Amino acid sequence: MTVRTRFAPSPTGFLHVGGARTALFNWLYARQNGGKFILRIEDTDEKRNTAEAYKVIYDGLNWMGLDWDEGPDIGGEYGPYQQSERSSIYEKYLAQLEAGGHLYEDAGAIRFRSQRKPVLVEDMVCGSITFDMSNPATHPDMTIRRPDGSWIFHFVNVVDDIEMRLTHVLRGEDHLSNTPKHIEIYQALGVTPPKFGHIPLILNQEGKKLSKRDGGSSITYFLDAGYTPEAVANYLCLLGWSPGENREFLTSEDLLTHFDIATINRRNAIFDLDKCFWLNGQHLQHMTLERFEELALPFVDKAGVPYGSPDALRPALAIVKPKVKHLSDVPDWIGFLFTEDYAFDPEAVAKSLAKPGASDRLEALGNALSTLEDWTHAAIEAKLKETATALGVKAGELVHPARVAVSGRSVGPGLYEMFEVLGRERTLARFAKARSLPEIG
């Protein structure tokens, strides 16, 4: 039997990281088993049904690299894939339950009568749990349809999972207590339930369920802040799971081969943005330059960095890739390489360039570099050190003023790498420009 999993978000205009995680786990499970991953939009509340809300879901999943085999946008064998268009299907199942004597009316709404028998939930992550359904006070008969004819989540969710031939339902642990109710519907319909897997929740710093209000609870936050999807996926999998051997850095391909839903623990986990941040730096550092380029380009373009052509941009990206931690920092880290109109940070100028003798040392360095044959970072480094020795000063006495001269700041990419990217002409011109600054004595 082909594995079929799904992600069934409500179009709220917000993709929660917890939602992204369930989507990721379902996607991984489907891909690991040669199965299908289905996207279904649960929009029984029509107010939510807007094009922008759909776009948020599509964009979020696409960004994470999660592709779906069936969905509202691409169709599929068991469509439509949005609940607002499936009412006739629900009517059919409702009639079946009615015929079985499982329904009754209550103030215009339709309720499902519980059998009041114990229900066993065999969960892929939580194990076997038996729910005693005998107390109507704690397990009231659930409403299935409102007086106005609209449908309630529990019912349509089960019907769709049946109709769409889902074999595995991996979802948040907040649904664990709802599962026996869902199983009762499967039983009333005479259908074998799918396998369930309830994954622990993501908590905020206060240990509460991560909500919209919490910073970093939306997947767009990670996108905008310059996180890479591979780092976010890596981090999300690490929450509650470990591949063993103290391994933590996993590429998306590693995740596909190693991640195992059955071995995640049952404990809710607090989201640690610091660790995600660290992982992001690791991924940035380890990925190919091509991938880095692909991810950084939108940020560079958005900031309006005048890099000219991709060929001119590439070397600049190459020298910041090992150092930058957020893609959103890239424009700031490379901007000065593409304009002679870069700003001088007053503090940086005061700390090195304005120091006595700095201008002279810069001149000496400029003279030495003007005749350097091989304009590579290695040769530049050798020449700078040679010059320092000749002047009888430490390399830092040349390095620091030179850094501020060419970049206007005290923090940035490697100095020799910056020189190399700038080229001799512009490097020396910037030395001269810096020496003519009013602050320089």
Add this chain to the structure above:
RNA sequence: GACCCUAUCGUCCAGCGGUUAGGACACCGCCCUUUCACGGCGGUAACACGGGUUCGAAUCCCGUUAGGGUCGCCA
């Protein structure tokens, strides 16, 4: 309140009857170094509590406490 889940450093994860309780993030030193990073070395820091079971419990059982979740005509 009832029901369900959970309980190892501040945080995440290892540990599955015998360990000096390990790794990572964060934090603090030191080293490397052209800044910032990276990297290296070292440090602070945990088995919630109480009973069992056992020759022996972080590991198994029970209870307590704490946290989370569910109990909608939200999804």
